[in-house]
Amino acid sequence: MRQNPARRTALLDAAIEVLAREGSRGLTLRAVDAEAQVPVGTSSNYFFNRAELLRQIMRRTRERLTPDPAALAATMAATPSPELVALLLRQVHQRMDADRSSYLAMLELRLEGTRRPELGADLNKILSAELEDNVRFHQDAGLPGDRVTIILMYLAVHGMIVDDLTVPDVLSGSAGELIDELSGRLLGNSARDTP
């Protein structure tokens, strides 16, 4: 059967909604067809099996969570500083807020990966590469902070996102200020350093 790239993307976006809303056991090709409002059987023309569907969902969430290049370039026009690092981390948190389904779907995939070795291996590979990409981006941009600092900030923001997605009352809206504190405490504050 002829495949249409836009249709494939629409099916993956529908699958992300199903996964976020119903959990991994609720994710069937039939549920994806229903969510995408396409004839029953359509998804099975695009995804060889469930493992293949999970793999493609994972890649699609990465695409959706990648910052818009123009917006990122505008942010990076500023001089490297602890405040710019805080802004970048706030933008990671804002992307989560704007696309909760992708993050919830990724949490479902992470748990499913503990049960399916092939998916687990893919996730380990992709998320390890993503952390290395983040470290490289940070360093290439001349932003303050060594490798360990970058990793510690990634971990704190990751913990924050998991809490804000699943138990929002715990931080009750303070993520933005906590990110500023995180960056200020780990990197110093450039205003404070000015004589």
Place this chain on the structure above:
Amino acid sequence: MRQNPARRTALLDAAIEVLAREGSRGLTLRAVDAEAQVPVGTSSNYFFNRAELLRQIMRRTRERLTPDPAALAATMAATPSPELVALLLRQVHQRMDADRSSYLAMLELRLEGTRRPELGADLNKILSAELEDNVRFHQDAGLPGDRVTIILMYLAVHGMIVDDLTVPDVLSGSAGELIDELSGRLLGNSARDTP
């Protein structure tokens, strides 16, 4: 029917294993009976319905993850210092390593809580109280670090635990050293401060 507290605990421990291994949709009263090797129908004498089972599992994971009072008292015999904070955080990570099922079950419950408002409300309440308890414990013990520092450390260790449970290659065994760096960078290092 007469209920037996030890039997109830055994059923909840079986339910934690099922939840960690199969995910929330795999958690049925029948699956708990099978895991606990008790006659079919036993769980339904202990748990009124699935919502009640989930609520009790949540409380049981909190019990299992609470440090042993004697071990905690031994740790707290040391003088308060950044190194003692690092040791306490390392012990949180070690408890995860020793009881992955409880943490995985909690992640499953967190996701299930996004779909079940009643469970979500319970989780918000319990995990908010837990964070406040941690802040109070830290401050009452005279450990270094203000409220924001304690919360930032909690978030980073939480992010670390989620990665180590679901994508262990990302940090590939460096959690212990990262915890030392986290505490050293946020609290200073007492050895370094000694003249």
